[in-house]
Amino acid sequence: MIQPINTYLRPIDTLEDAARVMLETRLDVLPVGDDQGRLVGVFSRSSLYRMILEKLPSHTSITAFVKTEAVTTQLERLDHITFEELEQVIQNSQVGSSIIIDRERRIIGILTKSKVVNALVESKNDLREQLEAILQSATPVEESVVRIHDKSVSKPYHQATYHWEHILTRDKSMKLLISSAQKAARRITSVLLRGESGTGKELFAHALHNASKRSSGPFVTINCASVPEHLLEAEFFGYENGAFTGADRSGRMGKLELAHGGTLFLDEIGDMALHLQAKLLRVIEGKEFYRVGGTKPIQVDVRIVSATNAPLEQMIVQKTFREELYYRLHVITLSIPPLRARPNDILLLANTFIKQLNPVLETAVTGIEESVQKVLYHYEWPGNIRQLRNAIERGMIMAEKGKISFADLPGELLGKATEIHGKTIVQAAEKTEIERALRETYGNKVKAARLLGISRSVLYEKLKKFQM
Ligand SMILES: Nc1ncnc2c1ncn2[C@@H]1O[C@H](COP(=O)(O)OP(=O)(O)OP(=O)(O)O)[C@@H](O)[C@H]1O
Structure with missing residues (x-):
């Protein structure tokens, strides 16, 4: 009766991720877990509807819509729990489902009201005995847990989801573009994706990574437009202990380091400040950098895929984009045509x-x-x-x-x-x-x-x- 959970969302997942996972699992409520798979809340179908009705962009994070007051049942107690207690848990659950967690609050299963009701309807004779037998046989679920965020335990969040088959098209020029992209994927060369907003640049970036020799390495995204300029440098290069007020005491790895051995996707590259462009160029050329406040050079091996809809050539003339960086980034340019x-x-x-x-x-x-x-x-x-x-x-x-x-x-x-x-x-x-x-x-x-x-x-x- 307890369905082992093979998927959970993370608070930084997007509306699109949540919709996809709901589609795949057919569950009305999904647990939301941290990097270690510990329950932090639930995301329900009604929250999904709210986000859609509020016309939030599909890349909006679900954080604000996560219900943190989820009803939880400790698995260790399931051996002893009576049917009445279980029924009570289900009745008290506002979301129609209970998330089953273990002693460390790790998500392991889900129990839905409909399953309890079905069991009630189906087993009129010796109801209690039967249900308790089912409950007991449901205990060893932990081994069968297959997490879709498996890699995230060691490499939180850094995976590419999409492959070529997710890029749907029957257009000739798009098919040619995909075949060029497939050739580019196999090399380490930088790729610049151009195209209007919503044309699928991010989709291409994912597919490029997944088709590359680095597919088992991390895929790390930085959206240069959404991180405030003063934080972008630390986000990018990381920082050392005490680099600035409010910084983590132990220092932090930047996205560049996290992408080592994989792909760094620089979304909205046209919005990167000039001084950071210069630093990025030095990394591309010298393959090493310093954390903010750091004195030790760090070597990295990353493949850079960038995306923009900005008129970079015009920006070079206006001196808001560095020409040398432009040439470094657009060794291969893939221009995605607009839908019209x-x-x-x-x-x-x-x-x-x-x-x-x-x-x-x-x-x-x-x-x-x-x-x-x-x-x-x-x-x-x-x-x-x-x-x-x-x-x-x-x-x-x-x-x-x-x-x-x-x-x-x-x-x-x-x-x-x-x-x-x-x-x-x-x-x-x-x-x-x-x-x-x-x-x-x-x-x-x-x-x-x-x-x-x-x-x-x-x-x-x-x-x-x-x-x-
Ligand atoms: N060819 C396609 N087939 C199926 N879905 C697509 C295709 N192209 C784009 N999409 C979907 O459209 C949405 C927007 O795509 P994506 O985020 O990749 O666009 P983008 O060009 O990176 O946009 P922005 O510049 O605003 O970040 C996503 O939900 C994506 O999955």
């Missing part, structure tokens, strides 16, 4: 997302109405695949079952829909959507506007326009 330049990928991706997300969202969406397909095909997709994925997720949540219709589309697509199909049909869809939002929020206009992803004043304008 490969319209044949749009429906392929949309239909794949539907298949992947149905079990996660608990929806029964069967496809997309033909008139809506036309809108998706002709829309410019400024946010590329990330935006398409979000639009499909939202469409699925709204549609729940059957095909995604106009009324399920996010507001930003309605302009294109009007252009293609005329005003009347789209306005009808818009009105249906507003009615639905008001119904779901019991007439609360502030909440309805939030649900619709529009401002309150826009909602009032629309209510007036539709005389609602």
Whole structure:
């Protein structure tokens, strides 16, 4: 009855990671563990929905949505626990499931309400005896635990998840690009990934690492835009004991050191400050560096994959990007075309997302109405695949079952829909959507506007326009 847990999330995992793991495990609640696999909380399907409805980008960390008040059952007590006690645990659990942990708080299993209820329904005779027998036979689960974050015990967080087969396309230029990337993967040469936001640069970086000879080594990411400039240096090079106020007493390894023997993925490289660019260049050329506040040179062997959507050539002219670094980074450049330049990928991706997300969202969406397909095909997709994925997720949540219709589309697509199909049909869809939002929020206009992803004043304008 206790399902051995073979997967857990970490607080720094993203919305996308959580959705993927839920899809794979079909669990409504997932334990969240630290580097040693010790329970720190749970992430539930309702939190996933909240993140999606709040339109948070898929790379948003789940940290703020982790429930830390998870009900836990100590495995050591399972030999003696009575069915009533177990039932009590399940009843008290707010998340419908109990996470089973061992004495060291390491996650080892999960017990869901539905399993207890099923057991109750199925075993009317000698219920207690049978359940207790099942419980006892469930004790030695620890050996069968296979963690997907296995490597993270020794190398926390530093793995690449995606492979070439995750990059879906039927576009010729993309296929050529993938084949160039596959050749590049085998060499140690630096690769620069270029392309608009959401085109799949990170996906390529993962696949490059996984197809390289260093695939068993670490894959370490630094997003140069999201780490504040004054912290980036320490994040990058690490620091020695007492290097600055607030620093860890024992010093800390930087990402560069952590990536030794593997790949360092420098996302948004165009946002790196000039003085750090100079330091990075020295590392690439000399293969050694110093920690912040350190005096001992440290040797590293890393392969650099970087990504940007910034106009580096223009930045060189403006002296905000170092020319020498540019030449070092872009030995091989892979430019990923925006989604609008490969319209044949749009429906392929949309239909794949539907298949992947149905079990996660608990929806029964069967496809997309033909008139809506036309809108998706002709829309410019400024946010590329990330935006398409979000639009499909939202469409699925709204549609729940059957095909995604106009009324399920996010507001930003309605302009294109009007252009293609005329005003009347789209306005009808818009009105249906507003009615639905008001119904779901019991007439609360502030909440309805939030649900619709529009401002309150826009909602009032629309209510007036539709005389609602
Ligand atoms: N060809 C593809 N097939 C399937 N999914 C894709 C593809 N390209 C991108 N995606 C998905 O789209 C989302 C955005 O991709 P990714 O994060 O790799 O883009 P990016 O170019 O690195 O974006 P940014 O520059 O904003 O960081 C991810 O969920 C990714 O899995």
